[in-house]
Amino acid sequence: MAEAKRIERPLSPFMIGPYYRPQLTSMSSILTRITGNALIVGIVLMVWWFLALAAGPEYFETAEWWITSWVGNLVMFGSLWAVWYHYLAGIRHLIWDSGHCLDIPTAEKLGWACVYGSVVLTVLTVIIFWI
Template sequence: MSAPKRVERPLSPFMIGPYYRPQMTSISSIMVRITGIATLGTVFLVVAWLLAAATSADAFAVVNGLLTSIVGDILMTAAAWAIWYHVLGRLRHLIWDLGYGVNVKANETMGMIMFIGATVLTVVTVLVV
């Protein structure tokens, strides 16, 4: 009796590229995790700003100067996008927990809505604030 023929294929979809085509569902899921970590970084910046304000005028001037500069504006705009994206991702999970939108087409649509919605909400946030 001969040995069974072994099929060479990847064991999991972590090999994005030649073996695995990224899909909207996987990209949006990964982005929710990344934006969660980015939001934590934003919290550290805001806490540093508050601590500097409580510590001394010189410390506050340094941190406030960073956060109100062009670099700070870019960081805070990116943080707003990350927060909105993460909020929409959590909303998507709530919809799934209620038993709705669990098919592939609905997941792809919700993924696109998350990207577009986070961008629109960030623009509105920047314009209002």
């Protein structure tokens, strides 16, 4: 009896490297999960700010200093980008769930639309609300 030739296939996209070529759809899915979890940092910082506001002027002064420092601004800017990216990726998944745009070229265009759209919307939000 002849031996069946086993086809070498990747087991998981988390085996990126010699076994798996990164694709935009898989990377954007991973980035959606990362941004969703990273939003927790911004939320914790904002909750701390509100609690400090309720606790008194000396606590609020400390929290205000941290949020308006370069570290706080960087976290808030990153959180703003994460909100927009996560929102656009959610819309993309709703489109896919409806059975539309599932072919690879269109799916990649939607992935790039999430990336570019989140950057543009973040910059517009900063221009409109912080300047």
